[in-house]
Amino acid sequence: MRNPIDGVVEFFSPRSALRRRAARMALAHYEAAEPTRLRRFQRDRTSQNALVQKSxxxxxxxxxxxxxxxxxxxxxxxxxxxxxxxxxxxxxxxxxxxxxxxxxxxxxxxxxxxxxxxxxxxxxxxxxxxxxxxxxxxxxxxxxxxxxxxxxxxxxxxxxxxxxxxxxxxx
Known part of the structure; x- marks a missing residue:
């Protein structure tokens, strides 16, 4: 989904629009590791030795x-x-x-x-x-x-x- 500003930038400068899109994609990769209200991570704080010892x-x-x-x-x-x-x-x-x-x-x-x-x-x-x-x-x-x-x-x-x-x- 594209916002209106990206459409204007793409009309006047396609190269700049590509750079903006690449930057958005790079930020999206980092965002996947960020917890949000919809995406909460279960973190396991036990050590590797404790995990192995259990099983x-x-x-x-x-x-x-x-x-x-x-x-x-x-x-x-x-x-x-x-x-x-x-x-x-x-x-x-x-x-x-x-x-x-x-x-x-x-x-x-x-x-x-x-x-x-x-x-x-x-x-x-x-x-x-x-x-x-x-x-x-x-x-x-x-x-x-x-x-x-x-x-x-x-x-x-x-x-x-x-x-x-x-x-x-x-x-």
């Missing part, structure tokens, strides 16, 4: 049920895990640098060998390879929304690391 258990239970019992959900979860972690896990190639910025080839080779050795038994139960552990963690992260783990490093009397590298993951 997280029910949603997590439903998703786990679907991942166990529905082939479409299993397939979707498998595809997501494949796209994030890949079939062989996320590959890592050590590239230690010399002070001049070049790659120290000898040290890179030693680190690569130690890493490959560690990848065979990286976690405290010594049951999973690093690739299987990554895939399990990504699956839990996608399905449940979170995954917890910790690094256990150094020589400890209560833990036998699976390799010569004194580092294990507990997930």
């Amino acid at each position: 997280a258990v029910a949603i997590r239970t439903q998703v786990r049920h679907m991942a166990r019992n529905h082939d479409l959900a299993r397939g979707a979860l498998r595809s997501l895990v494949n796209n994030v972690a890949g079939a062989n896990g996320i590959g890592i190639e050590p590239q230690p640098r010399n002070p001049d910025g070049t790659i120290n080839q000898e040290y890179a080779k030693e680190l690569g060998e130690a890493f490959r050795d560690w990848c065979m038994k990286p976690e405290v139960t010594q049951q999973f390879t690093f690739a299987r552990l990554q895939r399990a963690m990504v699956r839990s992260w996608i399905r449940d929304g979170e995954v917890f783990g910790q690094f256990i490093e150094g020589v400890r009397g209560d833990l036998q690391h699976g390799t010569r590298v004194p580092l294990s993951l507990e997930c």
Whole structure:
């Protein structure tokens, strides 16, 4: 709907009328966010953590049920895990640098060998390879929304690391 002033401006200066119309449209976009007596917004003042906490258990239970019992959900979860972690896990190639910025080839080779050795038994139960552990963690992260783990490093009397590298993951 056009007001009479816009009609007069359009008659004498079409370019100015276009600018006025564009300005009105821009103001209309901002007006949509303004509350009026006809348009009142319901604002939710609770935090994201409180919102998630209310329904997280029910949603997590439903998703786990679907991942166990529905082939479409299993397939979707498998595809997501494949796209994030890949079939062989996320590959890592050590590239230690010399002070001049070049790659120290000898040290890179030693680190690569130690890493490959560690990848065979990286976690405290010594049951999973690093690739299987990554895939399990990504699956839990996608399905449940979170995954917890910790690094256990150094020589400890209560833990036998699976390799010569004194580092294990507990997930």
